[in-house]
Every structure is written in C-alpha cells, then in structure tokens.
Amino acid sequence: MLKVIQLDKTYGSNKHSLQSVNFTAQPGEVTAIIGPSGAGKTTILRSINQLIRDDSGQILLDDTDIRQANPAELRKIRHHIGMIFQNYNLISPLTALENVLHGRLGAKSTLAGMFGLYSNEEKQEALELLDEVGLKDYAYQRCDQLSGGQQQRVGIARALMQHPKMILCDEPIASLDPKSTKIVMDILRRLAKEKQLIIMINLHQVDIAMDYTDHIIGINSGMIVFEGATSTVDDQVLQQIYRQADPQAVTANEN
Amino acid sequence: MPFLSTIVASLFSLVFAILGAKTTTPSPILRLVIRFGASILRNIPVVAWAMILLFSFKQSDFTGFLALFFMTLGYLTRAFTETIEDLDAEKLQALQAVGANYFQCVFCGVLPEAASTLTSWILYMIENNLRDATLVGLLTGTGVGFLFDHYFKSFHYDAAGLIVLLIAILVICLELTSNQIRRAIA
Ligand SMILES: Nc1ncnc2c1ncn2[C@@H]1O[C@H](COP(=O)(O)OP(=O)(O)OP(=O)(O)O)[C@@H](O)[C@H]1O
Ligand SMILES: [Mg+2]
Numbered sequence: 001m002l003k004v005i006q007l008d009k010t011y012g013s014n015k016h017s018l019q020s021v022n023f024t025a026q027p028g029e030v031t032a033i034i035g036p037s038g039a040g041k042t043t044i045l046r047s048i049n050q051l052i053r054d055d056s057g058q059i060l061l062d063d064t065d066i067r068q069a070n071p072a073e074l075r076k077i078r079h080h081i082g083m084i085f086q087n088y089n090l091i092s093p094l095t096a097l098e099n100v101l102h103g104r105l106g107a108k109s110t111l112a113g114m115f116g117l118y119s120n121e122e123k124q125e126a127l128e129l130l131d132e133v134g135l136k137d138y139a140y141q142r143c144d145q146l147s148g149g150q151q152q153r154v155g156i157a158r159a160l161m162q163h164p165k166m167i168l169c170d171e172p173i174a175s176l177d178p179k180s181t182k183i184v185m186d187i188l189r190r191l192a193k194e195k196q197l198i199i200m201i202n203l204h205q206v207d208i209a210m211d212y213t214d215h216i217i218g219i220n221s222g223m224i225v226f227e228g229a230t231s232t233v234d235d236q237v238l239q240q241i242y243r244q245a246d247p248q249a250v251t252a253n254e255n
Numbered sequence: 256m257p258f259l260s261t262i263v264a265s266l267f268s269l270v271f272a273i274l275g276a277k278t279t280t281p282s283p284i285l286r287l288v289i290r291f292g293a294s295i296l297r298n299i300p301v302v303a304w305a306m307i308l309l310f311s312f313k314q315s316d317f318t319g320f321l322a323l324f325f326m327t328l329g330y331l332t333r334a335f336t337e338t339i340e341d342l343d344a345e346k347l348q349a350l351q352a353v354g355a356n357y358f359q360c361v362f363c364g365v366l367p368e369a370a371s372t373l374t375s376w377i378l379y380m381i382e383n384n385l386r387d388a389t390l391v392g393l394l395t396g397t398g399v400g401f402l403f404d405h406y407f408k409s410f411h412y413d414a415a416g417l418i419v420l421l422i423a424i425l426v427i428c429l430e431l432t433s434n435q436i437r438r439a440i441a
Contacts, residue, residue, distance in 0.1 A: 049352050079354035089349035093367050102363055106354020113355065114362035162353060 007057035035219035079106025082159025092144035103161025149180025166198035257384035264327035272335030296329025378433035
C-alpha cells in the first residue's frame with residue numbers, strides 16, 4: 001500500500017505547489033490523479049520516487065518512508081517502482097529488448113549495468129515481457145523506429161522488468177491515438193489485477209479515468225479536493241476538481 | 256599524426272564533456288573549471304600552439320601531435336558538452352527512476368543517445384586536422400608539411416604542388432566518406 005501523508009512542496013520561494021497532500025493507493029487498483037493543468041499532478045508523481053525532492057511529509061510504501069532513504073536505499077526502492085512517461089523516454093538508438101533490460105539496472109552491479117552484461121535468464125524474461133505487451137516481433141527493432149503506442153508498451157515492459165510493486169504513469173496516453181490508448185489502458189488495468197500492483201496514473205481525459213480506474217484523486221492548486229471510488233464521481237465532484245480559483249493563473253499556465 | 260591526435264583528443268574530450276555538461280556534471284565547480292579550460296585551449300590558434308610547443312619540444316613529430324591535440328581537445332570538449340546538454344534530460348531521469356546509478360546512466364543513456372552526433376564531430380575534426388596538419392608540419396618540420404617545405408625550398412614547385420593537390424584530394428575523399436558514415440549511423 002502507498003500512503004502519502006502531509007506532503008508539501010514549494011518550488012523556489014513561490015506559492016505552494018503541493019499543500020498537505022494526503023492519500024492512499026491500494027495494490028490491485030488503478031488510481032487516477034486528475035485536475036487542471038498546473039494543479040500539481042506531475043509534482044506528486046515525481047515526489048513519490050523522489051525525482052523531485054519534496055519539502056516535507058511522509059511517503060510510505062509498505063511502511064517504508066521513501067523520503068528517509070539514503071542514496072543506496074533509494075536506488076533499491078526505485079528498482080521496484082516503474083515509471084511511464086508521456087514521451088516514453090526510451091533510449092532511442094537502442095533496441096526494444098535493450099530498453100526493457102534497462103529495467104534491471106537498479107538490481108545490477110555498477111559494471112555489469114554499464115556494459116550491459118545481462119544473463120540469459122534476464123534476456124529470456126525481457127523477451128517474455130515484450131511478448132506480454134504484444135511486441136514479440138519487435139524485440140530487435142530500434143526504438144525510434146517504433147510507433148508511439150509501441151514505444152509506450154516497451155516502456156511498460158521496462159517497468160515490468162523491475163518486478164515493480166508500483167507503476168507511476170505521467171499522462172501515459174496524452175500522445176496516443178484512441179486505439180493505442182485503449183491497448184495501453186487495458187494492459188495497465190490487467191497488470192494491476194493480475195500482479196496486484198499499485199498503479200497511479202495522471203490523466204487529462206476524465207472519460208478515460210472514469211472507464212479504466214478504480215480510485216480517483218482530484219487535485220486543484222496543489223490541494224486534494226476529492227478522493228474516493230471512481231463510481232462515486234459525479235458532475236458535481238468534477239466541477240469541484242476543475243473549478244478555476246484564479247482565472248489569470250490558468251491562462252498563464254496555458255501559454 | 257592528425258588521426259592519432261584527433262582520436263586521443265576525442266577520448267579526453269569525452270571524459271571532460273561528461274564531467275562538464277550541465278546534465279551530467281558531478282560538481283558545478285568542476286563544470287566551470289572545464290568550461291574555462293576548454294575555452295582557453297580553443298581560443299589559441301593551432302599555429303600559436305605549434306610556436307609555443309616548439310620552444311619546449313623542438314622540431315619533432317611530438318610537437319605536431321601536441322599542437323593538434325590541444326586545439327582539438329578544446330574544440331571537441333565544447334562540442335561534446337553541448338551535444339550532451341542537448342539530450343533530453345527526461346530520458347536520463349527515466350533511467351534514474353529505474354534505479355540506475357550515475358555511471359550506468361552515463362553508459363546506458365548518455366553515450367548511446369549521443370553516439371551518432373559525437374561520431375560526426377570526430378569525423379569533422381579529422382578532416383579539419385588533416386588540413387591543419389600541413390600547416391603544423393611546416394612549422395614543426397614534420398610530416399607532410401616537412402615534405403612540402405623541402406620541395407618548396409629546393410625549387411621543386413611541381414612536387415610541392417602535387418603535395419597540395421594530394422592533400423586536397425585526400426580531404427575531399429575523407430569528407431565524402433565521413434558524410435556516408437554520418438548518414439549510415441544517423
Ligand atoms: N521545476 C519547476 N520550477 C518551478 N515551478 C514549477 C516547476 N515544476 C512545476 N512547477 C509549478 O508547480 C505547479 C504544479 O506543476 P505540475 O507540473 O505538477 O502540474 P501538473 O498538474 O502536472 O500540470 P499539467 O497537467 O500541465 O502537466 C505549477 O504551478 C508549476 O508552475
Ligand atoms: Mg504534468
């Protein structure tokens with residue numbers, strides 16, 4: 001279980017980007033974070049694996065506070081947290097297989113990782129994961145020759161290679177067409193159920209969030225304004241989440 | 256000589272560039288030192304390098320090697336640094352998020368992403384240095400510059416002219432080949 005307690009984050013000396021954020025996310029469930037642009041969705045997600053150092057609070061993954069980890073411990077913790085991005089962020093000249101194998105880096109010795117010395121079992125597992133996301137025939141293709149939807153599935157396979165407890169997805173479908181969107185969301189939902197993963201997804205598309213997720217966290221101006229089962233979300237709740245406190249701030253964000 | 260000094264300088268430049276690029280530097284102070292050092296090396300013309308080094312090493316192949324080496328080092332460190340800084344920082348963060356440490360991020364992320372651009376720079380530098388080697392050779396009395404000097408001073412203008420022509424042809428051939436290589440790896 002992921003439990004975030006009183007998380008605060010301020011960029012520079014500006015306003016609060018996150019204010020006393022509290023929520024929990026359960027294994028086996030897909031949790032969506034929704035909210036207007038600039039609300040703090042990315043900030044929350046990146047705080048969880050400490051790509052962004054937050055200012056204060058607690059982030060408990062199975063009762064271990066990620067914020068208290070030293071660099072070596074953090075590396076171990078990160079090894080079990082997959083991350084998926086809007087821009088896929090694969091190493092483009094490398095093959096799909098090589099990118100999936102990168103999922104093992106957190107568990108390997110420095111040298112073995114640097115020089116890409118993977119065991120046959122690791123390669124076998126990577127191939128199986130590519131098969132699982134429907135990319136068996138693309139294992140030896142350079143990633144920049146794959147379509148967006150295919151690249152995102154390589155990203156998912158890379159995350160699975162980490163034997164994750166949790167996968168964080170920052171707008172994973174924002175650059176995808178409806179067909180690839182469905183494929184990717186179906187995979188994520190299936191993984192949550194089958195492997196009992198905690199899956200957190202930042203989403204802009206409310207309809208997708210309603211269709212594919214179990215739990216919804218609504219955020220506005222750095223504050224949680226709703227948390228509950230997806231079935232309890234109605235128009236009133238959505239209005240509250242997407243309410244514009246300061247119209248000027250919104251236009252500034254969109255430029 | 257131009258090949259060797261370019262290759263050796265490339266290796267050093269790569270290390271300096273990784274230590275000095277904003278995205279991969281281990282320390283901002285080191286980054287400043289490297290940028291400053293590279294800027295000095297780069298802004299001394301290769302002819303001046305040859306002159307300076309002549310005082311210490313007299314006329315020898317090594318002087319020519321060093322002159323090209325220093326100039327190339329300054330130039331490539333800057334070019335490599337900018338190449339690395341232009342890489343998408345999010346891709347490297349993605350590796351960090353996997354739990355990769357610094358060296359793994361550099362070897363599994365930075366190097367493969369930058370490889371084709373880095374190779375282009377090295378090829379370009381070899382072309383350039385082949386041309387400059389004539390000049391450096393004239394001053395240091397070595398290599399092809401020495402031959403040119405020899406024929407020129409002994410009034411064998413036909414032979415001297417042939418050398419110039421050969422260098423030009425060599426450089427053009429090299430340029431064509433390196434264009435091919437560049438296209439192949441892009
Ligand atoms: N590196 C940064 N430096 C300063 N301010 C930042 C930085 N990153 C984000 N912010 C600010 O923090 C707030 C939250 O940003 P965040 O990126 O988390 O929003 P978001 O909900 O992900 O938005 P979007 O839907 O547009 O991706 C915004 O007001 C943004 O301007
Ligand atoms: Mg965002």
